[in-house]
Amino acid sequence: MKFGILVFPNAEELDVFGPWEFLGAWNKFAKGPEGLIIAQTTAPVICAKGASVNPHVSFEQCPALDFLLVPGGEGTRKEIDNEILIGFISKQSKNCKAVLSVCTGSSLLQRTGLLSGKKTTTHWNSLDHLRALGDVTVVEERFVKDGNIWSSAGVSAGMDMMLAFIADFAGEETAGIVQFAVEYYPSTKSYGGFDKNPKAPAYLKLRV
Amino acid sequence: MKFGILVFPNAEELDVFGPWEFLGAWNKFAKGPEGLIIAQTTAPVICAKGASVNPHVSFEQCPALDFLLVPGGEGTRKEIDNEILIGFISKQSKNCKAVLSVCTGSSLLQRTGLLSGKKTTTHWNSLDHLRALGDVTVVEERFVKDGNIWSSAGVSAGMDMMLAFIADFAGEETAGIVQFAVEYYPSTKSYGGFDKNPKAPAYLKLRV
Numbered sequence: 001m002k003f004g005i006l007v008f009p010n011a012e013e014l015d016v017f018g019p020w021e022f023l024g025a026w027n028k029f030a031k032g033p034e035g036l037i038i039a040q041t042t043a044p045v046i047c048a049k050g051a052s053v054n055p056h057v058s059f060e061q062c063p064a065l066d067f068l069l070v071p072g073g074e075g076t077r078k079e080i081d082n083e084i085l086i087g088f089i090s091k092q093s094k095n096c097k098a099v100l101s102v103c104t105g106s107s108l109l110q111r112t113g114l115l116s117g118k119k120t121t122t123h124w125n126s127l128d129h130l131r132a133l134g135d136v137t138v139v140e141e142r143f144v145k146d147g148n149i150w151s152s153a154g155v156s157a158g159m160d161m162m163l164a165f166i167a168d169f170a171g172e173e174t175a176g177i178v179q180f181a182v183e184y185y186p187s188t189k190s191y192g193g194f195d196k197n198p199k200a201p202a203y204l205k206l207r208v
Numbered sequence: 209m210k211f212g213i214l215v216f217p218n219a220e221e222l223d224v225f226g227p228w229e230f231l232g233a234w235n236k237f238a239k240g241p242e243g244l245i246i247a248q249t250t251a252p253v254i255c256a257k258g259a260s261v262n263p264h265v266s267f268e269q270c271p272a273l274d275f276l277l278v279p280g281g282e283g284t285r286k287e288i289d290n291e292i293l294i295g296f297i298s299k300q301s302k303n304c305k306a307v308l309s310v311c312t313g314s315s316l317l318q319r320t321g322l323l324s325g326k327k328t329t330t331h332w333n334s335l336d337h338l339r340a341l342g343d344v345t346v347v348e349e350r351f352v353k354d355g356n357i358w359s360s361a362g363v364s365a366g367m368d369m370m371l372a373f374i375a376d377f378a379g380e381e382t383a384g385i386v387q388f389a390v391e392y393y394p395s396t397k398s399y400g401g402f403d404k405n406p407k408a409p410a411y412l413k414l415r416v
Contacts, residue, residue, distance in 0.1 A: 017225035024257025035353035037259060044262055049232025054252055142395060154391030167399055168340055176400020181361030185403055185412055186394040187350060191375055192384020204393055
């Protein structure tokens with residue numbers, strides 16, 4: 001099986017490499033799908049914080065995927081009008097067992113029509129923008145699954161979604177193998193109290 | 209100020225891009241240091257899970273750094289005998305305000321002598337190997353600071369270390385700005401009970 005992760009100019013690094021790491025551990029330690037980083041062309045892609053990544057395959061070279069993950073980042077504001085990219089997501093999604101988005105990647109899924117009538121989420125600072133698009137039910141959760149479409153809150157939330165996705169698809173034991181391999185037992189420390197900021201999403205404000 | 213993150217063949221992706229994301233947010237939203245990804249040459253580097261990254265500068269091109277972070281990954285087993293890389297860490301560290309390692313990156317710091325007599329840590333599966341090196345005090349914490357040397361447990365622990373480092377260097381408010389920007393309020397869910405595995409580090413076994 002093949003699990004593709006999309007990149008584009010100004011995609012957010014951790015949106016891509018958080019899930020990528022978990023996917024790699026799944027493949028290496030528990031026979032998970034093969035990972036591919038995919039972009040419109042195979043030219044280097046400069047991400048939102050300046051890292052330069054070489055995609056494995058272009059849209060044209062990309063085999064039929066079993067899973068597709070779409071990251072967010074500032075680049076989504078431009079890519080939402082990139083018909084080639086939106087067309088690639090639409091076409092691949094038809095055969096995918098699951099499609100996932102991280103952060104503002106959900107705005108790209110919305111543009112394809114895949115989210116129509118579905119629950120979804122995004123980075124806390126883009127919740128209102130996503131709500132304004134109208135045909136989606138925006139929830140303020142760390143991540144949400146609706147049918148075979150998964151979406152997560154901002155940036156680092158993609159890792160929590162990915163583990164939950166692995167558990168859902170391959171079982172809790174497999175998710176545990178991945179979690180232990182990457183030692184994902186994160187600290188719960190909150191700095192500066194921003195989790196109770198008026199702009200914080202509901203799942204944070206309600207957290208005890 | 210300049211904050212360098214090292215890469216080498218088979219460096220672990222999340223060891224690099226977790227801290228990189230936090231560093232980028234610190235730079236963008238709170239005037240943090242400029243980030244640079246550094247390798248022996250500027251040729252593409254293939255990481256442990258197969259991602260291909262283009263370094264910003266080679267060792268020779270690299271300016272004097274204020275901070276240096278050394279990732280881990282399977283590649284450390286080879287790089288520990290790479291005198292050019294060990295020499296680069298040694299030379300740059302002399303002028304750094306802080307030196308940080310993620311996962312098995314601590315074995316590279318140990319080789320430079322920087323950890324001599326100091327507390328350090330690593331991925332749970334490498335704790336015994338690090339202990340056997342003899343001149344370090346290995347602690348089973350999520351991360352540890354000893355003087356201006358910071359080291360973290362495996363892979364994802366680099367993000368917790370990075371936030372704590374930012375708080376230490378630039379204050380809790382700044383760390384909070386970074387944490388909120390990347391929405392780093394991770395789930396505490398444990399899958400499959402591996403956190404109580406006999407091989408799990410003390411900080412996990414003792415966690416309630």
